[in-house]
Amino acid sequence: MRLGQLRAALVLTSALLALPAMADTTKATPTSKELIAKSKPAEWRTPDPENLLYMQLPQGRVVIELAPDFTPLHAQNIRTLVREHYFDGLAIIRVQDNFVTQWGDPNDDDNGDKSKIKPLGTAKPKLAPEYTRSIDPKLPWTALPDGDVYAPQVGFSEGFPVARDPAKGREWLVHCYGMVGVARDVAPDSGSGSSLYTVIGQAPRQIDRNLAIAGRVIEGMPYLSALPRGTGPLGFYTQAAQRTPILSVKVAADLPASQRENLQVLRTDSATFAAIVEAKRNRRDAFYTLPAGKIGLCSIDVPVRTETSAEAKH
Amino acid sequence: MRLGQLRAALVLTSALLALPAMADTTKATPTSKELIAKSKPAEWRTPDPENLLYMQLPQGRVVIELAPDFTPLHAQNIRTLVREHYFDGLAIIRVQDNFVTQWGDPNDDDNGDKSKIKPLGTAKPKLAPEYTRSIDPKLPWTALPDGDVYAPQVGFSEGFPVARDPAKGREWLVHCYGMVGVARDVAPDSGSGSSLYTVIGQAPRQIDRNLAIAGRVIEGMPYLSALPRGTGPLGFYTQAAQRTPILSVKVAADLPASQRENLQVLRTDSATFAAIVEAKRNRRDAFYTLPAGKIGLCSIDVPVRTETSAEAKH
Numbered sequence: 001m002r003l004g005q006l007r008a009a010l011v012l013t014s015a016l017l018a019l020p021a022m023a024d025t026t027k028a029t030p031t032s033k034e035l036i037a038k039s040k041p042a043e044w045r046t047p048d049p050e051n052l053l054y055m056q057l058p059q060g061r062v063v064i065e066l067a068p069d070f071t072p073l074h075a076q077n078i079r080t081l082v083r084e085h086y087f088d089g090l091a092i093i094r095v096q097d098n099f100v101t102q103w104g105d106p107n108d109d110d111n112g113d114k115s116k117i118k119p120l121g122t123a124k125p126k127l128a129p130e131y132t133r134s135i136d137p138k139l140p141w142t143a144l145p146d147g148d149v150y151a152p153q154v155g156f157s158e159g160f161p162v163a164r165d166p167a168k169g170r171e172w173l174v175h176c177y178g179m180v181g182v183a184r185d186v187a188p189d190s191g192s193g194s195s196l197y198t199v200i201g202q203a204p205r206q207i208d209r210n211l212a213i214a215g216r217v218i219e220g221m222p223y224l225s226a227l228p229r230g231t232g233p234l235g236f237y238t239q240a241a242q243r244t245p246i247l248s249v250k251v252a253a254d255l256p257a258s259q260r261e262n263l264q265v266l267r268t269d270s271a272t273f274a275a276i277v278e279a280k281r282n283r284r285d286a287f288y289t290l291p292a293g294k295i296g297l298c299s300i301d302v303p304v305r306t307e308t309s310a311e312a313k314h
Numbered sequence: 315m316r317l318g319q320l321r322a323a324l325v326l327t328s329a330l331l332a333l334p335a336m337a338d339t340t341k342a343t344p345t346s347k348e349l350i351a352k353s354k355p356a357e358w359r360t361p362d363p364e365n366l367l368y369m370q371l372p373q374g375r376v377v378i379e380l381a382p383d384f385t386p387l388h389a390q391n392i393r394t395l396v397r398e399h400y401f402d403g404l405a406i407i408r409v410q411d412n413f414v415t416q417w418g419d420p421n422d423d424d425n426g427d428k429s430k431i432k433p434l435g436t437a438k439p440k441l442a443p444e445y446t447r448s449i450d451p452k453l454p455w456t457a458l459p460d461g462d463v464y465a466p467q468v469g470f471s472e473g474f475p476v477a478r479d480p481a482k483g484r485e486w487l488v489h490c491y492g493m494v495g496v497a498r499d500v501a502p503d504s505g506s507g508s509s510l511y512t513v514i515g516q517a518p519r520q521i522d523r524n525l526a527i528a529g530r531v532i533e534g535m536p537y538l539s540a541l542p543r544g545t546g547p548l549g550f551y552t553q554a555a556q557r558t559p560i561l562s563v564k565v566a567a568d569l570p571a572s573q574r575e576n577l578q579v580l581r582t583d584s585a586t587f588a589a590i591v592e593a594k595r596n597r598r599d600a601f602y603t604l605p606a607g608k609i610g611l612c613s614i615d616v617p618v619r620t621e622t623s624a625e626a627k628h
Contacts, residue, residue, distance in 0.1 A: 202517060206608075
């Protein structure tokens with residue numbers, strides 16, 4: 001019972017308390033699952049298969065959604081790398097606890113064999129940084145109401161967590177859990193997408209705007225977050241046998257429909273997403289009696305489901 | 315080189331830019347490692363062995379520091395459970411990605427065998443909640459300057475992340491990465507410490523003040539964060555074989571000195587800790603050219619080292 005109740009309590013409940021018409025505080029608010037079950041088909045989007053990467057590990061498939069409206073040069077270069085099979089046979093090279101899991105060419109490391117570095121093919125070795133972009137009023141924008149330690153404004157755009165500085169007219173993707181960033185050399189233009197990382201702990205917001213973010217892991221995050229931590233400096237693996245091999249990375253558009261995941265992502269400009277955000281802010285039920293009344297940007301996981309299921313996978 | 319530079323860049327640098335007398339912006343600020351190397355012995359504290367728990371897993375030892383100034387009834391009850399060998403032979407029962415790892419009695423779960431629930435011995439089955447406490451001006455308090463989404467004030471006290479509401483005169487431990495909370499039933503007084511959890515992802519701040527926090531994992535966090543995620547609802551393991559057994563939990567004070575870890579924690583009211591915080595806020599070096607100028611409470615990991623080493627383990 002003790003553990004079961006903790007389980008029950010961790011399900012999201014909705015924001016009844018925020019709605020004057022539903023002031024019955026004795027009633028538990030509906031859960032996120034319930035809100036999703038009542039969502040409309042038009043509130044979900046099927047990501048463009050040109051923007052989906054399938055990274056096959058021995059344990060299973062990781063699906064990454066690229067963000068070409070924020071980092072178009074990186075999306076294009078990563079597609080080129082993928083289509084020329086650059087990542088096939090490379091590996092997870094680093095897992096630093098409460099920070100990042102990183103993958104790429106083991107020989108492109110300080111202790112690697114430089115003579116064996118895999119060539120980038122027709123992909124570019126350098127790209128303009130794309131750390132921030134000018135605010136585009138044509139892109140959807142769902143602001144969060146509770147502020148942020150690091151940025152003047154935060155919210156969601158096209159399913160991604162975004163920060164904005166209206167005074168400077170800039171916006172940028174944020175290093176929340178599961179976001180995929182681009183490793184680079186010292187020079188800001190030295191990132192190509194040939195080595196990527198994803199956040200596996202507390203959002204390292206202090207590195208926002210210092211690295212390009214290419215997208216988000218929308219499926220299979222545990223295959224990256226539960227890996228053994230590297231014991232070398234900053235979580236790099238010290239022995240080849242510790243690395244998880246990358247069997248292949250493919251662009252979903254290059255696969256027949258039968259081999260695709262049919263994932264849908266809840267639109268972050270939908271009424272159901274707004275209701276889920278309010279539920280997070282003001283959850284109250286038999287277990288949680290003190291709603292926070294607030295929510296941080298990186299505490300909201302955008303729901304993902306398969307087309308054939310009415311339930312979210314996360 | 316590409317990966318090596320990302321490594322180098324992730325080392326903390328100090329806050330020279332924040333100091334008018336050191337306005338040379340072309341010079342990289344010293345790293346956290348360098349700041350720690352210059353720290354004074356008096357800036358480190360050796361936790362009271364009465365407050366240290368050693369949880370032995372097959373993979374290694376996890377060390378938890380209890381926080382009796384914040385949750386004294388829980389500290390006392392957990393010590394009683396430990397000393398009566400309550401946890402020995404129990405297990406990790408749940409790992410939910412980007413949330414918590416939880417341990418306790420598998421039979422005290424919805425699917426457990428209620429007839430086999432392990433008795434609590436002389437420990438109390440219920441405790442006053444201890445979710446918050448009155449602000450005590452005698453406790454050390456190191457405020458952070460950049461605000462917080464959830465609480466009026468945040469900072470550190472005795473090595474723990476703490477939030478404060480001065481208007482209500484209350485303060486409470488915060489669910490940052492590695493903090494150890496007390497699972498409970500629906501009733502607020504139903505937590506005993508017999509099932510505990512630790513945060514393994516983005517800080518779930520919205521549950522602050524709804525659960526008691528007993529302390530912090532100060533050593534061995536990867537043994538809890540890198541475990542396979544449970545595939546049952548909310549990350550509970552569905553089969554006994556998936557659970558990691560707890561070989562034993564002991565109070566450090568009950569072990570001879572030769573079997574203790576000799577861990578030291580940097581005082582959060584020390585000058586070196588303040589310098590590390592400033593370094594986090596204003597890191598600038600060859601790699602990171604845009605300092606955040608801000609830091610969130612849960613983005614600061616309080617350094618821990620062994621007495622015999624001048625370097626921090628994390």
